Amino acid sequence: MINYLKGRILYSQENLISLDVGGIGFEVFLNPKTLAKINQKKEIELFITTCLKKEKISLYGFLDRLEKNLFELFINKISGIGPKTALLILDLGVNKITNAIRNADTTTFGQVPRLSKKMAQKIIIELKNQLGSLKELDLRDKSTKEQEAINALLNLGFEEWQVIKAINQLDVNNLNLQNIIKLSMKFISQNE
Numbered sequence: 001m002i003n004y005l006k007g008r009i010l011y012s013q014e015n016l017i018s019l020d021v022g023g024i025g026f027e028v029f030l031n032p033k034t035l036a037k038i039n040q041k042k043e044i045e046l047f048i049t050t051c052l053k054k055e056k057i058s059l060y061g062f063l064d065r066l067e068k069n070l071f072e073l074f075i076n077k078i079s080g081i082g083p084k085t086a087l088l089i090l091d092l093g094v095n096k097i098t099n100a101i102r103n104a105d106t107t108t109f110g111q112v113p114r115l116s117k118k119m120a121q122k123i124i125i126e127l128k129n130q131l132g133s134l135k136e137l138d139l140r141d142k143s144t145k146e147q148e149a150i151n152a153l154l155n156l157g158f159e160e161w162q163v164i165k166a167i168n169q170l171d172v173n174n175l176n177l178q179n180i181i182k183l184s185m186k187f188i189s190q191n192e
Contacts, residue, residue, distance in 0.1 A: 002026075002059060006045040009038065015087070017061075019046070028061040031087040037063065051075070051083050058083065064165045066094050078126050080119060088112050094161040101127050146172050149180040162188045
């Protein structure tokens with residue numbers, strides 16, 4: 001099972017790219033926001049979900065683990081949501097999706113093509129208990145230092161999903177609190 005790829009983009013089209021990894025081309029499906037973010041980059045790193053359907057293997061790529069984990073929740077927990085629809089839902093953004101689920105807001109999901117109000121209600125019902133908060137999507141236990149950094153960054157006005165994504169990119173064991181905050185802020189500003 002492929003769960004991570006790093007390589008050079010050979011070409012991109014509507015909702016997929018061809019990624020050259022050591023001379024082997026992988027076709028990877030992306031949501032439109034991710035495709036727009038990586039369009040200017042020559043080399044990228046993607047977290048991958050591998051889906052098997054009948055005799056076809058499809059790869060779906062994400063810039064961070066939170067998106068990947070949310071995508072997997074959609075396709076594994078909600079009957080009627082396939083990978084292509086889950087990618088369209090993810091185009092809303094992790095923060096918007098989790099807020100919609102927490103607040104039982106079906107209108108947010110109404111922005112997704114091919115997603116009925118009934119399916120939006122099903123998503124909310126099925127995922128509300130499992131999701132709880134973004135912390136459940138991030139399976140690592142946070143140290144006191146990490147939690148202090150998260151709280152400080154949230155108090156500075158950053159979104160929870162941005163903060164967790166930034167901190168997950170760092171080797172926090174070798175950093176003090178001030179450097180965690182500083183490097184997280186730099187990461188967030190570079191990835192907006």
